[in-house]
Amino acid sequence: MTESGKNGPSSIEVALKGCCPRCGKGRLYKGFLDLAPECEVCGLDYSFADSGDGPAVFIMMIAGFIIVGLVLWVEFTWSPPYWVHAVLWIPLTLALTVGLIRPLKGWLVAQQFRHKAEEGRLEK
Ligand SMILES: [Zn+2]
DSSP, X not given: OOTTOTTSOOHHHHHHHOBOTTTSSSBSBSSSSOBOSBOXXXXXXXXXXXXXXXXXXXXXXXXXXXXXXXXXXXXXXXXXXXXXXXXXXXXXXXXXXXXXXHHHHHHHHHXXXXXXXXXXXXXX
16 A cells, blocks of 8 residues: 555545545544544554644535525525524534534545645755
8 A cells, every 4th residue: 555545545435434544444533523643553643634724614615605595595485584594594504514524624634645735845
């Protein structure tokens, strides 16, 4: 297996399963969103992985686009009372954002691993 994970899991697999981006067997997370320090199977050090605000930005764009589109459609189609909007959109917003953040973070970590993305450094 190569260091860049060419024979490892795809980024989509890492996103859906929350597995190690190199071997695909160990777990990526130790909590809901906290990364484990390293893979317990192949020993890959996860300290390279820093997705920062990336997942949140994608979630805001994806969930915002879906939910605002639905809100406008429902409002202009049926003009329901405001409580209907509250009942529909608060749970949907929570489900979409909480449901997407973990796969998106896993996907970004896998992309980082695959493409060796890291902070820029000045060469000496
Ligand atoms: Zn591993």
